[in-house]
Amino acid sequence: MANQGENNTKLGIFVMAGLFVLILTFFMIGKNKSLFGGDFVLKARFSNLNGLMEGNNVLYAGIQAGTVKNIALINDTTIEVTLAINSKVKAYIHKNALVAIGTEGLMGNKVVNIIQVKGTAVNVANGDLLSPQKTVSTEEMLQTLSKTNNNLAVISEGLKGTITRINSSTLMEVIDNKEMGENLKASLRNINKATEDASHITYGLNTLVTGIKQGKGSLGLLLTDTAFAGNLRQAGMKIRSASEQTSALTKQLNEVVDGVHQDLAYGKGPLQVLLRDSAAGSNLNKTIENLQKGTDGFNQNMEALKHNFLFKGYFKKADKKKAQLH
Amino acid sequence: MKIPTGKTGTPMGEPAIVIEHLYKQFGNNIVLNDFNLTLQKEENMVVLGKSGAGKSVLIKCIIGLLRPDKGKIIVGADDVTKLTHEELDRVRSKMGFLFQGNALYDSMTVRENLEFPLRRHWIDVTQKQVDDMVAEVLENVGLAQTADLMPAELSGGMQKRIALARTMILKPEIILYDEPTTGLDPVTAREIDKLILSLQEKYHTSSIIISHDMNCVKTTADRVILLLDGKCYAEGTYQELEQSADENIKQFFE
Amino acid sequence: MTTLTARIRAFFDETGNLSRFAGHFFSLGIKPRYEFRELLAQCYQIGYKSFPLVGLTGFIMGLVLTMQLRPSLVSYGVESQLPVMVGIAIVREIGPVITALIFAGKIASSIGAELGSMKVTEQIDAMDVSGTNPFKYLVATRVLACTLMLPMLTLLGDAISLFGAYIGVNIRSVTSFNLFFTQIYQSLSFGDVLPAFIKTFFFGFAVGIVGCYKGFNSSKGTRGVGISANSAVVLSSVLIFVIDLLVVQLTDVLGLN
Numbered sequence: 001m002a003n004q005g006e007n008n009t010k011l012g013i014f015v016m017a018g019l020f021v022l023i024l025t026f027f028m029i030g031k032n033k034s035l036f037g038g039d040f041v042l043k044a045r046f047s048n049l050n051g052l053m054e055g056n057n058v059l060y061a062g063i064q065a066g067t068v069k070n071i072a073l074i075n076d077t078t079i080e081v082t083l084a085i086n087s088k089v090k091a092y093i094h095k096n097a098l099v100a101i102g103t104e105g106l107m108g109n110k111v112v113n114i115i116q117v118k119g120t121a122v123n124v125a126n127g128d129l130l131s132p133q134k135t136v137s138t139e140e141m142l143q144t145l146s147k148t149n150n151n152l153a154v155i156s157e158g159l160k161g162t163i164t165r166i167n168s169s170t171l172m173e174v175i176d177n178k179e180m181g182e183n184l185k186a187s188l189r190n191i192n193k194a195t196e197d198a199s200h201i202t203y204g205l206n207t208l209v210t211g212i213k214q215g216k217g218s219l220g221l222l223l224t225d226t227a228f229a230g231n232l233r234q235a236g237m238k239i240r241s242a243s244e245q246t247s248a249l250t251k252q253l254n255e256v257v258d259g260v261h262q263d264l265a266y267g268k269g270p271l272q273v274l275l276r277d278s279a280a281g282s283n284l285n286k287t288i289e290n291l292q293k294g295t296d297g298f299n300q301n302m303e304a305l306k307h308n309f310l311f312k313g314y315f316k317k318a319d320k321k322k323a324q325l326h
Numbered sequence: 327m328k329i330p331t332g333k334t335g336t337p338m339g340e341p342a343i344v345i346e347h348l349y350k351q352f353g354n355n356i357v358l359n360d361f362n363l364t365l366q367k368e369e370n371m372v373v374l375g376k377s378g379a380g381k382s383v384l385i386k387c388i389i390g391l392l393r394p395d396k397g398k399i400i401v402g403a404d405d406v407t408k409l410t411h412e413e414l415d416r417v418r419s420k421m422g423f424l425f426q427g428n429a430l431y432d433s434m435t436v437r438e439n440l441e442f443p444l445r446r447h448w449i450d451v452t453q454k455q456v457d458d459m460v461a462e463v464l465e466n467v468g469l470a471q472t473a474d475l476m477p478a479e480l481s482g483g484m485q486k487r488i489a490l491a492r493t494m495i496l497k498p499e500i501i502l503y504d505e506p507t508t509g510l511d512p513v514t515a516r517e518i519d520k521l522i523l524s525l526q527e528k529y530h531t532s533s534i535i536i537s538h539d540m541n542c543v544k545t546t547a548d549r550v551i552l553l554l555d556g557k558c559y560a561e562g563t564y565q566e567l568e569q570s571a572d573e574n575i576k577q578f579f580e
Numbered sequence: 581m582t583t584l585t586a587r588i589r590a591f592f593d594e595t596g597n598l599s600r601f602a603g604h605f606f607s608l609g610i611k612p613r614y615e616f617r618e619l620l621a622q623c624y625q626i627g628y629k630s631f632p633l634v635g636l637t638g639f640i641m642g643l644v645l646t647m648q649l650r651p652s653l654v655s656y657g658v659e660s661q662l663p664v665m666v667g668i669a670i671v672r673e674i675g676p677v678i679t680a681l682i683f684a685g686k687i688a689s690s691i692g693a694e695l696g697s698m699k700v701t702e703q704i705d706a707m708d709v710s711g712t713n714p715f716k717y718l719v720a721t722r723v724l725a726c727t728l729m730l731p732m733l734t735l736l737g738d739a740i741s742l743f744g745a746y747i748g749v750n751i752r753s754v755t756s757f758n759l760f761f762t763q764i765y766q767s768l769s770f771g772d773v774l775p776a777f778i779k780t781f782f783f784g785f786a787v788g789i790v791g792c793y794k795g796f797n798s799s800k801g802t803r804g805v806g807i808s809a810n811s812a813v814v815l816s817s818v819l820i821f822v823i824d825l826l827v828v829q830l831t832d833v834l835g836l837n
C-alpha cells in the first residue's frame with residue numbers, strides 16, 4: 001500500500017513536469033502572439049509582396065513589433081497590407097517611418113520591416129499609411145559593384161600608364177607635349193568619374209550593411225554570418241580611401257600644372273621648375289601607389305565574392321552576357 | 327452406448343446444473359457431441375476421461391468461458407449459453423473455478439491473488455474482513471506464511487494450493503475443479519481431498535471434479551461419469567464403475 | 581495464387597479484428613466500472629518507468645542532430661540558425677516520432693508479452709471468472725495509460741532533447757541558454773506545437789491498442805507469446821508512421837502549418 005502511494009507520488013511529479021513543459025510552451029508562444037492582439041494597426045501599400053502572408057512578423061528596428069493582419073488587393077498594381085502593431089512599440093514609430101518587405105533567416109518567412117528615418121515627425125496614429133522604402137535589389141547592387149570594380153581597374157591601368165610616362169619624362173615635357181597633356185586631362189576626367197563611382201559604391205555597400213543589420217534578404221543574412229561582411233566593408237573602406245586619394249591626386253596634378261605654368265609665366269628659372277618637378281613627382285608616385293593598393297584590395301574581395309556559391313549564378317550570367325556582347 | 331446404472335448418492339431433488347444436448351466443435355474436431363448431465367445440489371461429481379476428451383472444454387462451457395455450438399446449460403434458473411456478459415457475471419459469482427494450470431496472476435503477490443475475486447464485492451467489505459478471509463483460506467490450504475510471496479517463488483504444489491484457496495475464498499455454491507490434485511505428492515493430495523469434502527460439508531457446495539487420481543476420485547466422488555467421444559459414456563458410483571466389465575471403463579481402474 | 585488471396589484475406593481479417601478491438605475500447609472502456617487504481621499503476625509502469633529511456637535517447641538525439649546539422653549550416657553561412665532548425669525539427673517531427681518509436685519498442689512489446697502470457701496461462705480467463713472484466717481491467721487501463729503517458733513523455737523528451745541540442749551548440753560555439761530558447765520559442769507557432777502534441781495521443785493509442793490486441797489474441801505456447809510481443813512492436817511502429825503521414829496531410833489541409 002505504501003509502495004503504491006509512493007508510486008503515485010512519482011507519477012504525479014512526472015505528469016506535473018510534462019504539463020509544466022506544455023503550459024510553458026503555450027505561454028511562451030502565446031506571449032508572442034497575444035501581444036499583437038490589440039486593435040492598433042498600420043497600413044502600407046506595395047506592388048509586390050514577394051510571398052508575404054498573413055501572420056508574418058513585423059519588425060521595427062529589428063525588434064518584434066507585430067504581425068501581418070490582413071492582405072488586400074486594392075487594384076491591379078497595389079496591395080494593401082494591414083499590420084497589427086504591438087502596443088509597446090507603437091509609441092516609438094513616427095509618421096515618416098518607411099516599410100519594406102524582407103526575409104527572416106536564409107530561407108525563412110517573409111517579414112515586414114519598419115525602418116525609422118532621421119528627422120522629426122509626429123507619432124503614428126491608428127490606421128496610418130506608411131510609405132514603402134525604395135529598396136535596392138541585390139541584383140542591382142551586385143551590378144553596380146561589378147561595374148565600378150571594372151571601371152576602377154581600367155582607370156587604374158590607364159592612370160598607371162600615364163604616371164609612368166610622367167615619371168620617365170620631366171614635367172616640362174609633359175606640359176609641352178600636346179598629346180601627353182591630353183592624356184593627362186583624360187586621366188583626370190576618368191579619375192573624377194571613378195571617384196563618383198567609388199562614392200556610389202560606398203553608398204551601396206552602406207545600404208547593404210544596413211540591410212544586413214535589419215535582417216533583410218538572404219544575402220543580408222549570409223553576410224552577417226560569414227566573413228563577407230567584413231570583407232565587403234573593408235572593400236568599401238579601401239575604395240573610399242582610394243577615391244579620396246584620387247581626389248588628392250587630381251588636386252596635386254592640377255596644382256603642379258598650375259604651379260609650372262605660373263613659374264614659367266613669372267619667369268622663374270628652370271632650376272626651380274626642376275626642383276618642384278622632382279618633389280611633385282615623388283608625391284604623385286606615392287599617391288598612385290596608394291590608389292593601386294586600394295583597388296587591388298577591392299579586387300581581391302570581389303574575387304572572393306565571385307567564388308561564393310550564392311553569387312556564382314550572378315557572375316556566370318554576367319560572363320555570359322559579356323560573351324554574347326563580344 | 328450407455329452403461330445403465332442406478333441413480334445414486336444425492337438426497338436433494340433440485341439440481342444445481344443441468345446440461346442438455348451440448349455440442350461443441352473446434353474446426354473439424356468434435357469435442358462435445360450431444361452431452362447430457364445433471365448435477366444435484368451438494369453433490370460431488372467426478373468426470374473421468376482421457377486426455378483430450380474434452381473435460382476442460384466441458385467445464386469452461388459451464389462457466390461461460392466457451393460458448394457451446396448447441397445445447398442448454400442451466401445453472402440455477404439461468405441458461406448460461408444465452409446470457410449477456412452482465413448476467414453471466416451474476417451467475418459466476420456463485421461459482422468457483424480451479425484452472426488446470428492454476429492461472430495465478432504472476433504479477434501479484436499471493437495476498438493480491440486471493441483478494442482479486444473479492445473485488446466483485448469491494449464496496450461491501452472492509453479491509454478487516456478481507457484480511458480475515460485471506461487468512462482463513464490460507465490456513466485451510468496450510469500456507470499461512472506465504473501471503474507476501476510472489477507465485478513464482480512457490481513450488482508447483484504450493485501454487486496449486488493457492489489456486490485452490492483463491493477458488494474457494496468466496497465460498498461459492500458450485501465449484502468446478504480441473505484436476506485439483508495433479509502434480510501434488512500423495513500426502514498433500516489427500517489433504518486437498520479432505521479440503522474438498524470439508525468445504526462441501528461446511529458450505530454445502532456442489533462440485534464437478536475432473537481428475538485422473540483414482541484415490542481422489544474414491545474419496546470425493548458421490549458419482550462418477552466417464553466422458554468419451556463427446557458423450558457421457560458411463561455414470562455411477564465409484565464402486566459401480568470399478569466393477570464394470572466394460573473395456574473403456576476398466577482402463578481407468580487398473 | 582491461393583496463398584496470395586489467403587494472405588490478402590488474412591490482412592483484412594486482421595485489420596477488421598483490430599478495428600473491432602479498438603471499437604470495444606470505446607464501447608466497453610467508457611462504461612463503469614472504472615479501474616482507477618489499475619490505471620494509475622499502469623500510468624506509473626508505462627509512463628514514469630519509460631522516462632529514463634526516453635530522456636536518454638532524447639538527449640542523445642538532440643545532441644547528435646545538432647552536431648550533424650552544424651557543418652552544412654556553417655557551409656551555408658547560417659550557423660546562427662542552428663537552434664531554430666534543430667528546435668523545429670525536434671518539436672514538429674523527430675521528438676514525437678522517435679519518442680513514439682522508442683515507446684513502441686518498450687511498451688508494445690511488454691504489453692504484448694504480458695497479456696500474451698496471461699492469455700496462455702489462462703490468467704485472463706481467471707479474471708473473467710472472478711467477475712473482473714479483463715478488457716476493462718487489462719486493456720482499457722493500458723490503452724488509456726499509453727494514450728495519456730506518451731504525450732507527457734514526448735513533452736519531457738522534447739525538452740530534454742532541446743537541452744541536448746543546447747549542449748550540442750555549445751560544444752563548438754557559445755550561446756546563452758536564454759538566447760537559445762528565445763530563438764526557438766520565437767520560431768515556433770501554435771501551428772508547429774499543437775499538431776505535434778495532438779498526434780502523440782494517437783501514437784500512444786496505437787501503441788496501447790496494438791500491444792493489447794496482439795497479447796489478447798496470442799496463440800498458445802511461449803512461441804505464441806514471443807510472436808505477439810514481436811508483431812506488436814512491428815505493427816505499432818508502422819502505425820506510428822501511417823498516423824504521422826495522415827497528421828501531416830491533415831494539418832496541411834487545415835492550413836495549420
Ligand SMILES: Nc1ncnc2c1ncn2[C@@H]1O[C@H](COP(=O)(O)OP(=O)(O)OP(=O)(O)O)[C@@H](O)[C@H]1O
Pocket residue numbers: 352355357375376377378379380381382383384426
Ligand atoms: N480453444 C481451443 N481451440 C481449439 N481447440 C481446442 C480449444 N480448447 C480445446 N481444444 C481441443 O478440444 C479438445 C479437448 O480439450 P480439453 O482441454 O477439454 O481436453 P481435456 O479433456 O481437458 O484433456 P487433459 O486431461 O489433458 O486436460 C482437444 O482436442 C483440444 O485440442
Ligand SMILES: [Mg+2]
Pocket residue numbers: 381382383426504
Ligand atoms: Mg484439461
